[in-house]
Amino acid sequence: MDEKLLSALGLNAKEIQIYKAVLKAREIRPALLAKMIGIKRTTCYHLAQSLVEKGLLIENTSKRPLTFSLAQPSDIEAVLEDDRRRLAAREKTLKRFTTELSRATAEDSYPVPEIRFVPEEKIEQFLDSQSFKWDESMLKSDGTCWGFQDHTYVEKYSHVIDKYWKRTHKGIYLKMLTNKAIEPAELRMIKKYPRRQMKFWNKAMHFLCGTWIMGEYILIVNTGRHPFYLTEIHDATLANDLREVFKNLWPLV
Secondary structure, three states: OOHHHHHHOOOOHHHHHHHHHHHHHOEEOHHHHHHHHOOOHHHHHHHHHHHHHOOOEEEEOOOOOOEEEEOOHHHHHHHHHHHHHHHHHHHHHHHHHHHHHHHHHHHHHOOOOEEEEEEHHHHHHHHHHHHHHHHHHHHOOOOEEEEEEOOHHHHHOHHHHHHHHHHOOOOOEEEEEEOOOOOHHHHHHHHHOOOEEEEEOOOOOOOOOEEEEEOOEEEEEEOOOOOOEEEEEEOHHHHHHHHHHHHHHHHHO
């Protein structure tokens, strides 16, 4: 028997020795097989068992003591058929795995947007509690809150604006377009907080809601008419694209 052929089937040197010994004897007891090769009986038995698992030997347990004999071509064909079935099943499983892996990595790279709706009575509390999170996200991008602010927000929530700018990080800036010529309430805010910059955009007279982009977060704020509401969207991709829109609009206004 060609040892290269046996090696190509995945047999190591000891397994080749055992197979060749069984090939010569046709049928042999483990004790005699171990003696022929010169290894311990337990070691010999385990190696022979590995050849049984590979379909090359047959363990005759009906005999006492048990013996090992050569697998016949028909036996090996049955092993090959089992291997084909296992390979087909493994291929099917791996395809399902790759599909799930692609989905999982896609979700890591492009997470599903998270949306929160805040009714009027909870807006102030929400702005106060979540602003630290938005600041942290902005500082990881360009440190600027971009967007559009409906003029009614500063009229209704000037005390919230004051509270925010008195404690916010010094690296945070705001650059907002607005839909009303800068009025006294807004002028006071600009004077008090130079990092808070506003520009009147006369082409935006029909805007009804504020849109703020803060890092990976987008806030849509309606303070034009009751009931007021706020919607927070956590979507890094959409926030990035909207930020680019307002950054490019800013020098043109």
